[in-house]
Amino acid sequence: MNLSNIKKEFPIFNNSSLVYLDSANSSQKPQSVINRINDFYSNEFSNVGRSVHALSIAATNNYENTRVSVQKYINAKSKDEIIFTKGATEAINLVANTFGQKYLKENDEILITELEHHSNYVPWHYLRQIKGIKVEFAEIDQHGSVSIENIEKKINSKTKIIAVTHVSNVTGAILPIKEISQLAHSKNIPVLVDGCQGAPHLKLDMQDFDCDFYAISCHKMYGPTGLGILYAKKKWLEELPPYQGGGGMIKEVKKNNITYADLPNKYEAGTMQTAQIVAFKESIKFIENLGIENVMNHEKKLMDYAVEVLRKNNSVKLIGNPKEKSAAISFTIEGIHPHDIATILDEDNVAIRAGHHCCQIFHETLGIPATARASLGIYNTKEDIDRLNSSINKCKKIFNLK
């Protein structure tokens, strides 16, 4: 496989002029992942971990093989540190709920940033209401990132957990996760990372990052929807209470006592997304075959090109200019609302996102109601960026801008 004709691996681009620049929202799926879902349902389907028949055993093995693939891919110490969830949102809710239950009390503080996606704010907000904890926000800087200094400023003796995004889904800013972990751990504070925008684009090394929790969204990583991953250091998974109760997460159930399953099953209640989990192994394989370094290199070149092209375009204003930047770029055009931009681009089969991208705090801080966002995946090319730019020019023409 090589990156220059990678579009061929994605059937959605077959015989289509589609320019898909909405991968930060959700990525397209390679044929191998689609085939795996089809094959599994067609020939191999069974629930996992319950029955002793051959189908069930094979399905269970496939299910666990994905766990090991993920463990290796993100360089976690143990496969027991990989928990399958409904999505990154559920992964963060799991931590907020169980950590909050066990360790937080009134007036304790949770430190997040102004860049956070709603999924790394709203779960903590619940604890405000239930437990009277406080949510503090580390401020964004003029580049649309959050510096380690701005995080340090907001840490005090009441800070009980720091929850930050790996990469901003609006500005593409990459936060220094390793340094944030070092800083937090020097003050005995655990760190949760919302890895939704980091995982598809950057090299992941949990032992190097040393964060306590890392949430992954599989559908943004060329994988199926309905699936996320929570990486958590084993000691946390052992100490924290279970999140949801049901089948599969128990050891023994008596009328007066229930004991819970060992890791990782303790956190996987009910019938899981078997087909999606089995197929996600193919997503990992797909990225591994390309090589994450190659992916990063390709996307960086493309993003530099996008920044250059859009900067030259009069009346396009880029939102933020972070030094360390991943695969998303947001912009506004004076005189055209982002939703009008997105609708007009759509007519040229250029798919972008417009709105607040689930980051109302960030947009409010900047005082803009909405932005337009182009985000990259491994299938994007320079031609895609050129098409984006010419569609923007068409927009300007319709709205009589120069």
Add this chain to the structure above:
Amino acid sequence: MNTKELYQEIILEHGKNPRNLRKTENFNKDAKGHNPLCGDIVHIYLKLNEKKKLEDISFEGSGCAISMASASIMTDLVKGKEENEVKEIINDFLGMIKINPELKSKNLKDDEKTKLMCLSGVKQYPMRVKCATLSWHTLISAIDNKKEEINTEKFD
């Protein structure tokens, strides 16, 4: 789909230079509307006289071309009409945007109907219908004196 149908000259013109974009002095009714998905906001002010005739209507707000044009055209059309006529026009407009092929209201002249039909292009863009209907829902709220802000996520 064709954006030319959506972004007709009249829409672009009203979007750029909205009529009645101001605040009515001595207004006696008002309501706010918000489309959280787009960030569109509108605040409508009414001045009804003792015969329930709409002496003045104005709005403040910001949003996409569709939402601004819709508010602009709406305020232009309903000004000077009686409250019950206005309500009938709103229902007719919302019906047209949702399902009806044309406007039926007897309270609208043919040229007024033609103007409003310029907004019918949004029917092909389900995500954009809320942009066109925000100000109309907000106007109902103002007439009915509802205190709660209109939120496009709360109706279909």
